[in-house]
Amino acid sequence: MKRLVCLILIGISTFAFGQQSSANDSLTNPLIPVNKQNLLKDFDLVFYMRYGLDSDFKQDKLATSRFSGNELRIDLSAKVHEKVGFRFRNRFTSAPIPGTLDNVNSTVDIAFIDVKATDKLNVTLGKLSADWGGYEFDLNPIEVLEYNDILNHSENYLVGVGVGYQVNEKHRFNVQVLNASANRLDKKGTIILPKGIEETKVPLAFVGNWRGSFWDNQFQTSYSYSYFTQAKNKGMYYIALGNKYQNKQLTWMYDFQYTHDAIDRHGIISSMSQEEKPIMAKDVAYLEHWTRLDYQVYPKLIFSLTLMTSNAYAQHTTVENAGNSHIRVSYGASPMIQYSPFKKLDLRFYAAYVGRWYANSSYAKTELGQVDGNTGRISIGFISPLQLL
Template identity: 30%
Template sequence: MSKNTLRLLACGLVVTAFGATASAQQEHYTTEPSLAEQVGIVKAKQDKFNLFLNMNTSLDAAWDSENFNSLKFYARQLRIEAKGNITPWLSYRWRQRINRPNGSSGNIDNLPTSIDIAGIGVRPTENFSMFLGKQCAAYGGIEFDLNPIEIYEYSDMIEYMSNFLTGANFAYDFTPGQQLQFQVLDARNGSYESTYPGMYKKVEETKVPLVYTLNWNGTIVPDYWTTRWSYSYMSQSKDHNMMYVALGNHFDFGPVDGHFDWMYSNEGLNRKMIIKDLENVEYNSFVLKLNYHISDSWNIFGKGMYETASAGGTDKWFDGTKQRTALGYFAGVEYYPMEDGNLHFFLTYVGRNFKNNIDDTTASTNKLLCGFIYQLPMF
């Protein structure tokens, strides 16, 4: 074979190899997602799954009018939460309290009370949505609707309520900033006997233990005054019912904002057992909180609560005799070191005073809390 022939053969092999390489490179780059596509894939994955750890932990000092009682570290709230959007019309949410027992034996929905939320959201249209599963009752009130980690201490009205129940919620946004919700849920978590231990042998159990709630989340003065108002009706037994009203109002005036909640419960069977009467009791609660945002990083606040418990009334509202009065007074400072405002450290004083109107006795408690609140994004 001549040298010219060898040269032609070598050139042909080089050209062939180059063509194959170019073809492979072209195939590679046409199938690999672009940078924009990769970002879109990551965002879609993040939108489908978000995981959070909700924490409220502090060093607590407690004393009463006579004695210093304790100094301890205390994990007030520890909840894990996952949520996301599977499609534009389908979402899910799950939140569970880690520092609470998980037993579900005897619960009518077969779920432990440690689970706050476990269900799916469905949005068939832009203005109409549903949430199906275990969820927070739409009782209304601004403080009631906040993330529990944000609360240093609840009012008695909220503290003794069953807030997380299983059922369905239907919401309709009829104008921007105006929403109506209708909700139907199980009226309790546990059995009839455990919910009304002093009365379950004396009254006949209802066959439809449900609670119905109509909730308005609205705007009265745009940017300044928003509302969470609700009316609820609960079937407790065959002949006993509970009616509950909550009028929550949030105000925002620049560096000063806050909320004022009024809550009233008329209970045929004593659901909260703050007082000992088993039938025909009323609970009334007022909560006012004000924040002053000194800067983006610092906030000071004050909070007051006034609550009463009455008994011996009828189905008429405000018809009972007052048996107990409770006062709460809070003050504190919060520091937000991060721009997103998620993590904050706090120093808070919580004072409570209780008066028994029957025997005219009083009691008081005091706490000083120093700790942090953080909804930690884990994924």
């Protein structure tokens, strides 16, 4: 018995000595070298999260109710040189599919370097967030419960180069040259190309944006014009006019968006066909209005209301010379209440409703077999950008 007690005491002493030695080693040789620890001052690590209990309705009837991880993204940014920064954001709520054109996984939102050429001029290279203009897309994705039709059917993160020029404190101009898509035109999915349409050898997008600030930053603008080409002699132009008013308690945003596609890049009208493999529609247009109101009722309580509408037009769909038809209009409404219990932590608990209504033209009903309908979602959960570093 005494021998057993001695062995245990020797083991404990050996373990304690080993722990002390390891502790001394860690102090002498830290995991992050001392000469590198200053880099952490210029390093940010943020988890963007939105989780909730979602109850989905279709035609006013409950379809399903379940807990859902709607948003989970990791955002890394660092200053690697006095004039060079890096940023990477990845989302974990979709499958990673490499682009057939850019070879980057679809889950990667942004991955770029930012080079400060002068005090007013900077250059970004890599996978960028397209500077569409408007404030619907400017909002962090965790803040948006439902996008309007154009953004919901767009490729918003593309590989390319951007140049930004800060004229003064109130005005900034950005220009981007991007891939028109992450994928080749003939690899976009189940919708097939019309006969006679050829893919261009230079599929690029050109984006220009102006951001202005007025009245002591109470009123701001984000206006843009973009032009894309993926097929020979078939382009698309996109106009977005964003307006924002803000005071101590109220933030109001309004976007006007219009796009005209020689071929239906967004695929909304094309997918309305009843064919098993629908043909991509030609000469289509989408016109939208979007607005959001955020009002701080109390320091910890915020009420939000989002309203939207989208109109779809098509010149040719299933029959030749159908005319400039107003195919469909959609409406959306989303009231939301957010409660933030902590002063020094941006963690909000929310309750919201998202309703969408779809009304089709007589042409869409008779020629495309469409029927009017609606969807709804009740969501209760939390929103937070959790900044770890």
